[in-house]
Amino acid sequence: MIFVDYFIFPGIVFTMIVAFIVSWIDRKVTALLQWRVGPPLLQPVYDFLKLMKKETLIPKGGSVTVFLLSPVISFSALVLVSLILVKTNLNGMGFVGDLFVVIYLLLLPSFAVIMGGASSANPLASLGASREMKMVLSYELPFIMSVCTILIKTGGLIDIAGIIQYQQNNGVLIGSLSGFLAFFVTLLCFQSKMAQIPFDIPEAEQEIMGGTMIEYSGPPLGFFVASRWILMALLPYLAVILFMGGIGSYIGILKYILLVVVVILIKNTNPRLRINQTLRLFWGPVTLLAALSVVLAMMGL
Amino acid sequence: MSRILTRSIWVYHFAAAPCNNCDIEILDALTPKYDAERFGIKLVGSIRHADCMLLTGVVNSKDLPRLMSIYQQAPKPFFVIAVGTCALDLGIFRGSYNVVGPPDKHIPIDAYVPGCPPKPEALLSAVVKLIEKVRNDTSKPGKKKVKGIKKL
Ligand code: SF4
Numbered sequence: 001m002i003f004v005d006y007f008i009f010p011g012i013v014f015t016m017i018v019a020f021i022v023s024w025i026d027r028k029v030t031a032l033l034q035w036r037v038g039p040p041l042l043q044p045v046y047d048f049l050k051l052m053k054k055e056t057l058i059p060k061g062g063s064v065t066v067f068l069l070s071p072v073i074s075f076s077a078l079v080l081v082s083l084i085l086v087k088t089n090l091n092g093m094g095f096v097g098d099l100f101v102v103i104y105l106l107l108l109p110s111f112a113v114i115m116g117g118a119s120s121a122n123p124l125a126s127l128g129a130s131r132e133m134k135m136v137l138s139y140e141l142p143f144i145m146s147v148c149t150i151l152i153k154t155g156g157l158i159d160i161a162g163i164i165q166y167q168q169n170n171g172v173l174i175g176s177l178s179g180f181l182a183f184f185v186t187l188l189c190f191q192s193k194m195a196q197i198p199f200d201i202p203e204a205e206q207e208i209m210g211g212t213m214i215e216y217s218g219p220p221l222g223f224f225v226a227s228r229w230i231l232m233a234l235l236p237y238l239a240v241i242l243f244m245g246g247i248g249s250y251i252g253i254l255k256y257i258l259l260v261v262v263v264i265l266i267k268n269t270n271p272r273l274r275i276n277q278t279l280r281l282f283w284g285p286v287t288l289l290a291a292l293s294v295v296l297a298m299m300g301l
Numbered sequence: 302m303s304r305i306l307t308r309s310i311w312v313y314h315f316a317a318a319p320c321n322n323c324d325i326e327i328l329d330a331l332t333p334k335y336d337a338e339r340f341g342i343k344l345v346g347s348i349r350h351a352d353c354m355l356l357t358g359v360v361n362s363k364d365l366p367r368l369m370s371i372y373q374q375a376p377k378p379f380f381v382i383a384v385g386t387c388a389l390d391l392g393i394f395r396g397s398y399n400v401v402g403p404p405d406k407h408i409p410i411d412a413y414v415p416g417c418p419p420k421p422e423a424l425l426s427a428v429v430k431l432i433e434k435v436r437n438d439t440s441k442p443g444k445k446k447v448k449g450i451k452k453l
Contacts, residue, residue: 038339043308043341053306054352054377217376218376
């Protein structure tokens with residue numbers, strides 16, 4: 001059973017299919033916003049398969065093991081997160097503290113990117129890695145604070161199944177004032193976790209040419225690209241679970257797709273921030289908002 | 302050669318020593334008007350991500366080493382399209398003191414696009430012809446699988 005779980009249904013195959021679809025939605029909506037036709041539905045599949053068939057090159061002077069291992073770490077951590085989330089949402093099969101496990105696992109892709117960039121022996125990749133590090137520092141604090149809001153609102157529930165259950169009984173968290181503020185903060189943090197514009201600073205295509213990814217080719221690049229897509233599919237899902245009561249019916253799927261489109265719209269209508277602006281934004285106003293939502297939650301709003 | 306490759310072509314743009322007009326036409330071909338993303342064509346910033354290199358201009362003595370080192374870092378299977386008259390037969394730069402010849406003297410080239418500068422339509426049709434060539438290509442050493450890890 002474990003093999004079916006990990007490899008087929010909520011595991012690798014299912015996650016990849018959802019990631020392909022979400023990535024296609026992303027490219028299609030972007031294309032429509034720019035008055036283009038956009039790529040066909042199978043385009044992400046073609047891209048992924050093509051990368052799997054290409055040659056793997058390793059930069060001279062880089063560290064081979066770390067260079068090849070980091071995409072795998074990033075990919076497998078995300079598949080694990082998807083396994084936990086989908087299983088918990090559908091069957092209520094969680095364990096106490098799985099919320100924290102998910103938060104830790106979601107940090108791994110960022111670390112993998114940092115490791116991969118640092119082991120590439122390329123100045124632009126190191127620049128990207130250092131930017132990614134600053135990004136992690138900046139968005140993690142408000143994100144944890146908004147998770148605190150959830151914990152306070154639900155009376156200390158630290159398992160995802162419990163949080164979903166609580167929202168089914170007492171109404172969704174986004175309905176309350178503190179919940180809405182926390183949701184807003186989380187959305188901003190997730191936008192930067194996904195490295196989407198306005199926060200795609202670590203791999204800014206126009207300034208540092210893909211940054212941390214610059215030396216990757218073939219299958220390792222494919223795994224990194226796939227992790228990006230999975231992140232883009234998973235983080236809105238996590239937001240739906242934490243603030244909107246999970247996906248239980250068609251309405252839930254609609255909520256999820258709506259959130260994905262909101263992320264894409266934010267991405268397409270904003271310019272990229274500089275790294276110092278991002279740090280100031282997250283440690284200033286966004287952290288204040290998160291603190292406000294914690295205080296409001298304590299007051300019971 | 303793999304059919305998948307023809308459905309997802311990531312191009313890398315190398316300007317050897319052009320007058321920069323061809324480069325502007327290449328960017329034109331990637332604008333929403335022509336919408337190359339319909340065919341899976343995407344501009345990437347690193348040669349290691351690319352499947353196809355658009356090469357403009359003549360090769361001069363300064364950028365020959367750079368061209369060679371970039372071409373070596375390209376993950377195979379890989380194609381090169383020479384864009385513009387310069388890249389075909391030196392064009393207006395013929396006889397210049399620092400020119401060391403057209404690019405096909407140094408690296409293999411799979412398609413040529415004449416014109417000074419060529420229209421975006423010409424570029425897209427070159428890509429279509431290259432795709433046809435790759436799809437119909439059954440002989441060639443390209444059939445053999447590219448495997449293994451290279452350190453470059
Ligand atoms: S072919 Fe003509 S337009 Fe193109 S780079 Fe050469 S001189 Fe310029």
